[in-house]
Amino acid sequence: MNSSILETKLSTPLLSAATGSSSSSSSESDDSSPENSQRFSLQAVNHQIPSKPIQGYRSLAILSGHIGSVSCLALCGEFILSASQGKDIIVWQQPDLRQFTKFGQGDGSVKALVTVGNRVFTAHQDSRIRVWKISRKSENVFRLIDTLPTTKDYLGKFMNQNNYVQTRRNHKRLWIEHADSISCLTVHDGFIYSGSWDKSLKVWRISDFKCVESIKAHDDAINGLIACNKIVYSASADGKIKAWGKREGKTSHSLKGILEGHKDVSMNAVIVSEDGKFVYGGGSDGFLMGWEGNYEFESWKSVFELKAHQMAVLCTCLTGEFLCSGSADKSICIWKREPYNGGLIRVGVIRGHEGPVKCLQAANYRVGGGFLLYSGSLDRSLRVWWVPKYTSSTDESSPIESTAKNNLCLC
Numbered sequence: 001m002n003s004s005i006l007e008t009k010l011s012t013p014l015l016s017a018a019t020g021s022s023s024s025s026s027s028e029s030d031d032s033s034p035e036n037s038q039r040f041s042l043q044a045v046n047h048q049i050p051s052k053p054i055q056g057y058r059s060l061a062i063l064s065g066h067i068g069s070v071s072c073l074a075l076c077g078e079f080i081l082s083a084s085q086g087k088d089i090i091v092w093q094q095p096d097l098r099q100f101t102k103f104g105q106g107d108g109s110v111k112a113l114v115t116v117g118n119r120v121f122t123a124h125q126d127s128r129i130r131v132w133k134i135s136r137k138s139e140n141v142f143r144l145i146d147t148l149p150t151t152k153d154y155l156g157k158f159m160n161q162n163n164y165v166q167t168r169r170n171h172k173r174l175w176i177e178h179a180d181s182i183s184c185l186t187v188h189d190g191f192i193y194s195g196s197w198d199k200s201l202k203v204w205r206i207s208d209f210k211c212v213e214s215i216k217a218h219d220d221a222i223n224g225l226i227a228c229n230k231i232v233y234s235a236s237a238d239g240k241i242k243a244w245g246k247r248e249g250k251t252s253h254s255l256k257g258i259l260e261g262h263k264d265v266s267m268n269a270v271i272v273s274e275d276g277k278f279v280y281g282g283g284s285d286g287f288l289m290g291w292e293g294n295y296e297f298e299s300w301k302s303v304f305e306l307k308a309h310q311m312a313v314l315c316t317c318l319t320g321e322f323l324c325s326g327s328a329d330k331s332i333c334i335w336k337r338e339p340y341n342g343g344l345i346r347v348g349v350i351r352g353h354e355g356p357v358k359c360l361q362a363a364n365y366r367v368g369g370g371f372l373l374y375s376g377s378l379d380r381s382l383r384v385w386w387v388p389k390y391t392s393s394t395d396e397s398s399p400i401e402s403t404a405k406n407n408l409c410l411c
Contacts, residue, residue: 057334057348057350057370057385057386057387057388058385058386059352059383059384059385060097060372060384060385060386061097061383061384062381062382062383063082063090063092063097063099063381063382063383063384064380064381065090065099065102066082066084066086066088066090066380066381066382067084067086067087067088067380068084068085068086068087068088068109068380069084069085069086069355069358069377069378069379069380070082070083070084070358070359070376070377070378070380070381070382071083071084071085071109071110071111071112071358071359071376072110072111072112072113072358072359072376073113073359073360073361073374073376073382074113074114074115074120074361075361075363075374076115076120078093078094078095079091079092079093079094079100080092080094080097080361080374080382081113081115081120082376082382083104083110083112083113083122084109084110084380085109085110086109087104087108087109087110088102088103088104088110089102089103089104089110089113089120089122089142090102091103091142092382097384101141101142103132103141103142104122104130104132104142108124108125108126108128109124109125109181110122110123110124110125111123111124111125111181111182111183111184112182112183112184112185113185114185114186114187114192116187116192116206118133118134119131119132119133119134119145120132120133120134120142121185121187121192123182123183123184123185123194124181124182125181125182126181127177127178127179127180127181127182127196127198128147128148128178128182129147129148129182129185129192129194129204130144130146130147130148131144131145131146131147131148131209132144132145133145146209148204148209148211149174149176149177149211150209150210153176153209153210153211154174154176157174157175157176158174163175163176165214167179167198175211175214176202176211176214178194178196178198178200178202179196179198179200180196180197180198180221181196181197182194182195182196183195183196183197183221183222183223183224184222184223184224184225185225186225186226186227186232187206187227188227188228188230188232189227189230190205190206190207191203191204191205191206191212192204192206193225193227193232194225195217195222195223195224195225195234196221196222197221197222198221199216199217199218199219199220199221199222199236200214200215200216200217200222201214201215201217201222201225201232201234201244201253202214202215203215203253213252213253215244215253217234217236217242217244218234218236218237218238218240218242219236219238220236220237220238220266221236221237222234222235222236222237223235223236223237223266223267223268223269224267224268224269224270225270226270226271226272227272228272228273228274228276229275229276229297230245230246231243231244231245231256231276231297232244232245232253233259233270233272233279234270235267235268235269235270235281236266236267237266237267238266238267239260239261239262239263239264239265239266239267239283240258240259240260240261240267241258241259241261241267241270241279241281241291242255242257242258242259243255243256243257243258243259243279243297243300244256245297256297256298257298257299257300259279259281259289259291259300259302260302261281261283261287261289262283262285262287265283265284265285265287266283266284266312267281267282267283267284268282268283268284268312268313268314268315269281269282269313269314269315269316269325270282270316271316271317271318271323272318273318273337273342274318276293276297277292277293277342278290278291278292278293278303278337278342279291279292279293279300280316280318280323280342280344282308282312282313282314282315282316282325283312283313284312284313285312286307286308286309286310286311286312286313286327286329287305287306287307287308287313288305288306288308288313288316288325288335288344289302289304289305289306290302290303290304290305290342290343290344291303292341292342303341303342303343304341304342304343304344306344308325308327308333308335308346309325309327309328309329309331309333310327310329311327311328311329311356312327312328313325313326313327314326314327314328314356314357314358314359315357315358315359315360316360317360317361317362317373318362319362319363319364319371320364320371320389321336321337321339322334322335322336322337322347322362322371322387322389323335323336323337323344324360324362324373325360326356326357326358326359326360326375327356327357328356328357329356330351330353330354330355330356330357330377331349331350331351331353331357332349332350332351332353332357332360332373332375332385333346333348333349333350334346334347334348334349334350334387335347348387350373350375350385350387352383353375353377353379353381353383354377354379354381355377355378355379355380356377356378357375357376357377358376358377358378359375359376360373360374360375360376361373361374362374366389367386368386369388369389370386370387370388370389371386371387371389372384372385372386372387373385373386373387
């Protein structure tokens with residue numbers, strides 16, 4: 001395998017990329033199950049996974065430059081954004097994989113990031129969300145334009161005592177504020193959703209950055225978020241994945257279902273198939289679990305569980321028929337999804353990181369009969385892999401088949 005360490009800065013005058021990643025009520029919703037919500041216990045299903053080795057995956061690059069562990073990734077057209085626990089966010093340019101620019105230093109350890117158009121939203125350990133705008137006027141600098149909650153949001157609520165909630169003994173905060181680190185973000189249907197170690201899920205309107213809803217979602221820290229078909233799934237250290245949606249005629253979210261994991265095992269990651277039919281969760285015991293939703297996404301049933309890694313599953317990502325999982329055991333497993341029952345067949349294991357694999361992203365286009373996979377680790381590196389696709393639909397005559405649709409608008 002050929003590995004190269006690329007640390008050279010690239011001064012390119014133009015930033016052109018596609019939209020990447022990965023969307024009112026002031027009352028706190030409680031954690032109790034509504035009348036129509038259902039709880040599902042994971043049954044003892046021992047799914048035997050046939051394993052066939054994947055040949056020919058390649059390490060394309062090892063990107064160094066972070067001063068702390070790589071905590072999150074996002075793809076934005078021709079750019080890769082990686083953030084770290086060392087407070088810095090680096091923008092890498094493809095295809096040469098050189099460092100394009102760096103921003104965000106000094107604003108608190110970065111836990112999550114997503115991109116929306118020409119804006120980047122970053123979640124921080126200081127319980128704030130920062131909004132950055134790509135500015136062509138300043139040689140493609142990512143300029144900080146706001147911090148959530150916004151000053152306008154604060155001023156509109158701080159005088160009313162009804163806007164305060166108890167966060168711990170003898171301490172209150174405005175309901176629009178997170179009381180602890182924001183661990184995850186997801187974008188859906190014009191809103192940004194944020195999950196926090198304070199156990200709450202908050203909803204922010206992208207058009208004006210206003211916090212429109214706060215939900216008391218879990219009994220422990222929220223570790224992962226994903227949204228599909230107007231359903232938001234939150235994974236928590238309480239061992240549950242919860243499904244949230246809006247009932248007909250309602251503007252606030254309510255609990256639609258609870259997907260139970262293993263007892264006393266943290267659920268660290270959640271991902272959903274493109275059609276929303278299958279939900280996959282990764283636990284701290286190294287298991288991957290799957291649930292199938294009904295046609296109207298009102299109930300979910302357990303369909304499998306499997307021992308995927310020797311240590312905790314920390315992250316997952318999907319690209320087409322493949323699911324990738326990263327673990328504290330420093331490995332990345334590649335799984336092929338069965339189309340009808342959602343089961344997983346392991347087709348390979350990628351090793352190379354010297355620390356736990358904290359984040360994964362897969363490109364939604366084909367490259368040479370395979371796909372590009374990006375992994376960030378506690379070893380402070382970002383690695384780029386080429387993974388072959390062994391399917392009948394693979395068209396090796398077309399080296400790159402892009403599915404990116406929207407271009408980044410520059411100001």
